[in-house]
Amino acid sequence: MARPRVVIIGGGFGGLATAMGLRRADVDITLIDRRNHHLFQPLLYQVATASLAPSDIAEPIRGILSRQANVTVRMGTADRIEVEAREVVLADGARVPYDKLVVAAGVSHSYFGHDDWAEHAPGLKTIGDALEIRQRVLRAFEAAEWCDDAAERAALTTFVVVGAGPTGVELAGALAEIALRTLRRDFRRIDTTQARIILLEGGPAVLPPYPDSLRLKAKAQLESLGVEVRLDTLVTDIDAQGVTAGGTRIEARTVLWAAGVEAAKVGSTMGAPTSRAGQVKVAADLSVPGHPDVFVIGDLAHLEQNGKPVPGVAQAALQMGHFASDAIQADLAGRPRGAFRYRDKGNMATIGRSRAVMDAMGLKLSGFPAWAAWVVVHLLFLVTFRNRILVFTKWAWAWATWERASRLVWQGEEGPASRATNAADASLRKSG
Amino acid sequence: MARPRVVIIGGGFGGLATAMGLRRADVDITLIDRRNHHLFQPLLYQVATASLAPSDIAEPIRGILSRQANVTVRMGTADRIEVEAREVVLADGARVPYDKLVVAAGVSHSYFGHDDWAEHAPGLKTIGDALEIRQRVLRAFEAAEWCDDAAERAALTTFVVVGAGPTGVELAGALAEIALRTLRRDFRRIDTTQARIILLEGGPAVLPPYPDSLRLKAKAQLESLGVEVRLDTLVTDIDAQGVTAGGTRIEARTVLWAAGVEAAKVGSTMGAPTSRAGQVKVAADLSVPGHPDVFVIGDLAHLEQNGKPVPGVAQAALQMGHFASDAIQADLAGRPRGAFRYRDKGNMATIGRSRAVMDAMGLKLSGFPAWAAWVVVHLLFLVTFRNRILVFTKWAWAWATWERASRLVWQGEEGPASRATNAADASLRKSG
Numbered sequence: 055m056a057r058p059r060v061v062i063i064g065g066g067f068g069g070l071a072t073a074m075g076l077r078r079a080d081v082d083i084t085l086i087d088r089r090n091h092h093l094f095q096p097l098l099y100q101v102a103t104a105s106l107a108p109s110d111i112a113e114p115i116r117g118i119l120s121r122q123a124n125v126t127v128r129m130g131t132a133d134r135i136e137v138e139a140r141e142v143v144l145a146d147g148a149r150v151p152y153d154k155l156v157v158a159a160g161v162s163h164s165y166f167g168h169d170d171w172a173e174h175a176p177g178l179k180t181i182g183d184a185l186e187i188r189q190r191v192l193r194a195f196e197a198a199e200w201c202d203d204a205a206e207r208a209a210l211t212t213f214v215v216v217g218a219g220p221t222g223v224e225l226a227g228a229l230a231e232i233a234l235r236t237l238r239r240d241f242r243r244i245d246t247t248q249a250r251i252i253l254l255e256g257g258p259a260v261l262p263p264y265p266d267s268l269r270l271k272a273k274a275q276l277e278s279l280g281v282e283v284r285l286d287t288l289v290t291d292i293d294a295q296g297v298t299a300g301g302t303r304i305e306a307r308t309v310l311w312a313a314g315v316e317a318a319k320v321g322s323t324m325g326a327p328t329s330r331a332g333q334v335k336v337a338a339d340l341s342v343p344g345h346p347d348v349f350v351i352g353d354l355a356h357l358e359q360n361g362k363p364v365p366g367v368a369q370a371a372l373q374m375g376h377f378a379s380d381a382i383q384a385d386l387a388g389r390p391r392g393a394f395r396y397r398d399k400g401n402m403a404t405i406g407r408s409r410a411v412m413d414a415m416g417l418k419l420s421g422f423p424a425w426a427a428w429v430v431v432h433l434l435f436l437v438t439f440r441n442r443i444l445v446f447t448k449w450a451w452a453w454a455t456w457e458r459a460s461r462l463v464w465q466g467e468e469g470p471a472s473r474a475t476n477a478a479d480a481s482l483r484k485s486g
Numbered sequence: 487m488a489r490p491r492v493v494i495i496g497g498g499f500g501g502l503a504t505a506m507g508l509r510r511a512d513v514d515i516t517l518i519d520r521r522n523h524h525l526f527q528p529l530l531y532q533v534a535t536a537s538l539a540p541s542d543i544a545e546p547i548r549g550i551l552s553r554q555a556n557v558t559v560r561m562g563t564a565d566r567i568e569v570e571a572r573e574v575v576l577a578d579g580a581r582v583p584y585d586k587l588v589v590a591a592g593v594s595h596s597y598f599g600h601d602d603w604a605e606h607a608p609g610l611k612t613i614g615d616a617l618e619i620r621q622r623v624l625r626a627f628e629a630a631e632w633c634d635d636a637a638e639r640a641a642l643t644t645f646v647v648v649g650a651g652p653t654g655v656e657l658a659g660a661l662a663e664i665a666l667r668t669l670r671r672d673f674r675r676i677d678t679t680q681a682r683i684i685l686l687e688g689g690p691a692v693l694p695p696y697p698d699s700l701r702l703k704a705k706a707q708l709e710s711l712g713v714e715v716r717l718d719t720l721v722t723d724i725d726a727q728g729v730t731a732g733g734t735r736i737e738a739r740t741v742l743w744a745a746g747v748e749a750a751k752v753g754s755t756m757g758a759p760t761s762r763a764g765q766v767k768v769a770a771d772l773s774v775p776g777h778p779d780v781f782v783i784g785d786l787a788h789l790e791q792n793g794k795p796v797p798g799v800a801q802a803a804l805q806m807g808h809f810a811s812d813a814i815q816a817d818l819a820g821r822p823r824g825a826f827r828y829r830d831k832g833n834m835a836t837i838g839r840s841r842a843v844m845d846a847m848g849l850k851l852s853g854f855p856a857w858a859a860w861v862v863v864h865l866l867f868l869v870t871f872r873n874r875i876l877v878f879t880k881w882a883w884a885w886a887t888w889e890r891a892s893r894l895v896w897q898g899e900e901g902p903a904s905r906a907t908n909a910a911d912a913s914l915r916k917s918g
Contacts, residue, residue, distance in 0.1 A: 090624060090895045107539035109892040116672035117893065126674045129628040129895075148632070181896040192522060196561040200580070240548035242558045440883050444876060451872050460541040461549065463522045463561075464613040 057082045060382060061142055061150055063132045063320065064158035065092050065115040067368045068352030071375025072156045077122050079383050084150055086142065088131040090114055093181065094436055096368060097445075099221060101184035103228035104192070104236075104458040108181045110445050113438060132159065134323035137345050154347050154385070156378050157321060157334070161353040161366065164316035164331065171292040175311040178221055187310055189463045191229065194308045195237060198244050205305070211249040212306040214297050216289050217313030218255035219262065220403040223272060225310055226253040227405040230279035235456040252282045252306070254289055254299050256313070261411065263365065263401055268411040271420040275409040289313070315366065321354050329356040329363075338393035340378055349378045357394070364396045368435075373397065402428045407453065489514045492814060493574055493582055495564045495752065496590035497524050497547040499800045500784030503807025504588045504814075509554050511815050516582055518574065520563040522546055525613065526868055528800060529877075531653060533616035535660035536624070536668075536890040540613045542877050545870060564591065566755035569777050586779050586817070588810050589753060589766070593785040593798065596748035596763065603724040607743040610653055619742055621895045623661065626740045627669060628895075630676050637737070643681040644738040646729050648721050649745030650687035651694065652835040655704060657742055658685040659837040662711040667888040684714045684738070686721055686731050688745070693843065695797060695833055700843040703852040707841040721745070747798070753786050761788040761795075770825035772810055781810045789826070796828045800867075805829065836860045839885065 058081045062069045065087035073085050091112040100106040119125045131145040135155065142150045163177030176186045191213065198210035211233075215226045233249035240246070253260070253276065259269040260276070260283060273283050287300035296305040317332030326342045327335045333356035334342060340355060342348045351374035353366035364370050373396060381391040400414020402424060410425035412418070419427065429449065436442050452458060490513045494501045497519035505517050526543040533540055551557045563577040567587065574582045595609030608618045623645065630642035643665075647658045665681035672678070685692070685708065691701040692708070692715060705715050719732035728737040749764030758774045759767045765788035766774060772787060774780045783806035785798035796802050805828060813823040832846020836857060844856035851859065861881065868874050884890060 090628065090893070107541045108894055108896065109539045112894050114672070114893040116669075117889070120671040123674075127672075128632060129625075130632075181894065185896075193561075196522065200560060200562075237548075239552040240546070240559075242555075440889075443879060443883075447875060447879065448872075451875075457549070457872070461522070461546040462540055462544050462613065464540065464617075 058153040058386065059084070059151060060154045060156070061086065061152035062156045062158060063087075063142065064160055064318075064352070064354075065089070065127075066095070066158060066160050066352060066371060068158035068160075068371035068375040068378075069156065070115075070118065071372045072158065072351070072379045073119060073122070073125055075376050075379025076124070076382065079124070079379075079386070081124060081154075081382070081386070083125040084128055084152075085115065085119070085125055086128045086130055086132050086144070086150065087115055088129070089180070090116070090129050091181075092118060095179075097432060097436075098178055098181075098184050099224040099228060101181065101460070102178055102187040102191075102225065103232060104188055104460040104462075105228070105452055106445060106448060107460050108184070110441055110448070111436070112181060113441070132320045134320060135348070137324050137342075137348060140347070152347075154382050155349065156375075156382075157348065157350045157354060158352045158371070158375065159318035159320050159354050161315040161317050161331070161333075163311055164314035165311070166314055168292070171311070174292045174294055175216060175297075175309040177311040178225070187225075188460070190308050191232070192461055192463050195241065195244070195246060195249075197307075199241050200243070207244065208250075209296065209305040210307050211244065211246070212252065212296075212304065212308075213249065214252045214254060214299075214304055214306045214309045216254050216292075216297070216299075216309065216311050218253050218257075218260035218283070218285075219312060220401075222253060222255070222310075222312035223260055223276065223403055223405055225312060226251050226281045227276060227279055227409065230276075230281050231406050231456075232458065234280060236458045236461075250282065250306075251280065252284065252304060254287050254297070255283070255285050256288045258286055260285070261403055264403075264411060264413055265418060268413055268418055268420060272403065272405060272411045275405045275411075275420070279406055279409070315353070317354050321350065324348065326350075331356075339381055339391045340374055340394050341381075349381070351375055351378050357396075359396055365398075367401075369399055370396055402431065404428045407456075490585040490818065491516070491583060492586045492588070493518065493584035494588045494590060495519075495567075495574065496592055496750075496784070496786075497521070497559075498527070498590060498592055498784060498803060500590035500592075500803035500807040500810075501588065502547070502550065503804045504590065504783070504811045505551060505554070505557055507808050507811025508556070508814065511556070511811075511818070513556060513586075513814070513818070515557040516560055516584075517547065517551070517557055518560045518562055518564050518576070518582065519547055520561065521612070522548070522561050523613075524550060527611075528867075529864060530610055530613075530616050531656040531660060533613065533892070534610055534619040534623075534657065535664060536620055536892040536894075537660070537884055538877060538880060539892050540616070542873055542880065543868070544613060545873070564752045566752060567780070569756050569774075569780060572779070584779075586814050587781065588807075588814075589780065589782045589786060590784045590803070590807065591750035591752050591786050593747040593749050593763070593765075595743055596746035597743070598746055600724070603743070606724045606726055607648060607729075607741040609743040610657070619657075620892070622740050623664070624893055624895050627673065627676070627678060627681075629739075631673050632675070639676065640682075641728065641737040642739050643676065643678070644684065644728075644736065644740070645681065646684045646686060646736055646738045646741045648686050648724075648729070648731075648741065648743050650685050650689075650692040650715070650717075651744060652833075654685060654687070654742075654744035655692055655708065655835055655837055657744060658683050658713045659708060659711055659841065662708075662713050663838050663888075664890065666712060668890045668893075682714065683712065684716065684736060686719050686729070687715070687717050688720045690718055692717070693835055696835075696843060696845055697850060700845055700850055700852060704835065704837060704843045707837045707843075707852070711838055711841070747785070749786050753782065756780065758782075763788075771813055771823045772806055772826050773813075781813065783807055783810050789828075791828055797830075799833075801831055802828055834860045834863065839888075 094111040291298040334350040352371035402412040404410040412424035523544040532538040669678040723730040766782040784803035834844040836842040842857035
């Protein structure tokens with residue numbers, strides 16, 4: 055009898071945990087991802103804000119799984135799932151049949167129906183996004199240095215972050231530190247410490263999932279860095295010149311989006327009920343109702359427990375991945391699957407150097423202790439030992455010097471090679 | 487009296503050495519570069535071959551010069567030099583007046599009149615080039631893994647490097663190591679050790695500037711890695727499917743260009759005599775004949791000494807930068823400038839792990855001793871201490887494990903952000 059074919063869509067925390075959980079299973083696994091790397095997304099904002107290099111927080115998926123002989127990696131985009139035929143169809147037309155399917159395709163930004171905002175306010179989900187944000191921020195200061203118009207100069211040095219969840223808070227804090235400290239000596243004609251960082255939040259507080267006391271502390275820590283925090287402020291328009299929010303116009307040439315997410319499109323191709331954000335509503339065993347051989351896990355899954363949805367965080371994706379691999383092995387052994395239980399191990403968010411909040415293990419911490427715990431936890435969870443060494447070295451150096459070593463802009467370079475890149479990109483888009 | 491205005495075009499080795507040499511001079515320096523970073527070009531092939539991250543070998547120019555108060559950095563492209571008006575005109579139309587001008591704009595690839603080859607065979611001069619090469623190589627293996635056509639699979643795993651100077655030799659050696667060792671366990675359906683690496687050279691030997699004994703050793707070391715070295719083989723055509731060289735057709739989906747260079751266009755806008763490659767022929771004091779206040783240095787300068795042109799290498803650019811800064815200070819003090827003398831400190835090129843050749847300090851070395859010397863010299867010359875630590879850590883790790891940690895592909899990603907990038911690129915190109 056042929057070995058059961060397990061197909062996993064997505065090489066994030068959920069997909070990798072599933073694959074690794076099946077390392078001793080007598081199955082043939084195909085892991086499909088449109089990128090060739092796993093990304094440690096909790097540190098992506100540090101690539102965007104020039105502290106880390108992409109390779110510090112990303113690992114080739116093939117490398118991670120190279121010694122697991124029952125996995126074959128396929129770089130490609132899953133376009134749709136045909137649940138009756140039991141096949142995944144890739145964007146290039148190839149069909150990948152499965153006996154068990156685990157969909158861990160994640161989420162991307164949602165502009166709440168305003169897709170035209172995307173080009174003016176990039177979000178932060180991929181390395182490409184992070185490098186785009188990095189170059190916009192650095193180019194804005196470059197342009198301001200040589201701008202003779204005071205109003206334009208002010209708009210160039212005004213940075214708006216939309217959304218005060220963990221990503222928005224981390225971005226705003228890092229931008230403030232860049233302006234206040236990192237770039238302070240680098241310019242001659244502008245004073246970077248006069249840059250404005252504005253954090254807009256539609257709700258009544260920063261960091262919605264945290265207890266009230268920590269929300270207030272996080273806000274105070276942001277304000278101590280000079281960030282203007284505007285709560286209960288809904289964004290109604292974004293264009294190339296700025297933002298309209300709460301009825302007020304803000305002239306800002308750089309706007310970053312950390313507000314909404316929407317589910318990967320492939321999740322909606324199974325005909326299963328979805329949440330408002332497009333997540334697939336899964337049963338207690340994380341399977342799609344009516345299709346017990348299809349699991350949806352991670353950010354793409356919608357599951358309520360104790361009246362609240364399981365949050366879209368790395369620890370939930372990891373736990374779901376472990377559960378899915380156990381459930382597949384239970385099926386193969388003829389055992390019952392049981393039901394998934396999310397264990398919340400707590401939350402932590404960093405705001406800047408020695409500034410953070412933490413709500414975990416019964417402790418509510420803020421300031422330096424929370425920041426130190428954040429550093430330790432994030433170093434421990436980086437995928438490989440090598441990256442732990444490198445990131446630790448970079449953080450220690452940055453802490454001592456306030457330097458951000460990755461302040462590089464290389465997009466939009468001229469010359470034959472950049473023409474070649476565009477040609478290659480165009481042909482990839484055409485073929486894919 | 488206003489302080490003399492010194493304008494430097496280019497933040498490479500020559501331009502930076504000039505600026506730093508003037509750190510105590512009573513002048514106002516404007517350093518213009520179209521990129522925001524200085525690049526340690528001798529290690530660029532390691533970014534292209536996934537060993538190092540861009541930020542390991544690049545430093546923001548503003549950061550390097552932040553404590554030198556007499557320098558203002560301007561990110562922009564020098565379009566032309568108006569020697570009569572004594573102004574540099576930028577691509578955005580801005581005019582930068584000078585009293586002394588140092589042109590250190592370097593060179594880019596030359597396809598010897600075949601500009602259509604550029605999109606099929608990227609060269610290696612910028613970080614953008616290096617990332618383009620990296621993604622082409624990695625995508626070729628990804629495509630081969632899932633290709634069912636044997637001929638196409640062979641073409642996908644055939645890599646041609648055109649030109650056997652130091653860059654071509656280093657690229658070919660690194661590609662061989664990637665195929666033989668780094669990726670060996672990563673694929674399930676192809677055997678990466680069967681990949682072909684072909685190094686094409688129009689002349690009779692690899693590494694033209696080296697003595698014969700070392701050329702032979704370099705060729706033997708390349709061949710011991712499995713590289714096919716074809717000498718006296720002129721390339722007559724390159725297209726998307728492969729290369730025609732020496733009358734033979736080679737089917738290869740990845741072709742890299744390391745053959746020719748041509749001078750930056752801005753050098754030709756002064757009306758000065760140029761070499762065949764477009765370099766500006768300079769006087770013995772590195773000035774442009776008839777324009778004593780304009781210096782041309784580095785790869786862009788053409789100067790013969792002892793019947794041979796000064797080579798386009800980092801050490802020559804550094805020495806010329808030091809000379810130009812001394813000459814400017816001599817002018818200000820009313821002293822004579824003297825004449826530039828190039829001191830050749832020797833050459834070294836690496837071919838792979840423990841493989842290299844070196845011709846310096848009266849020594850001709852090959853193999854491990856040359857490689858060890860190469861490692862020490864290149865670490866010492868990295869711009870900052872921090873980068874030395876990081877690069878050393880990465881090299882030590884890679885040496886022990888054969889791993890190449892930067893095997894990341896992120897170009898051509900789909901989604902809103904990549905659309906946004908293209909929009910930004912387009913608007914940058916439009917605006918100049």
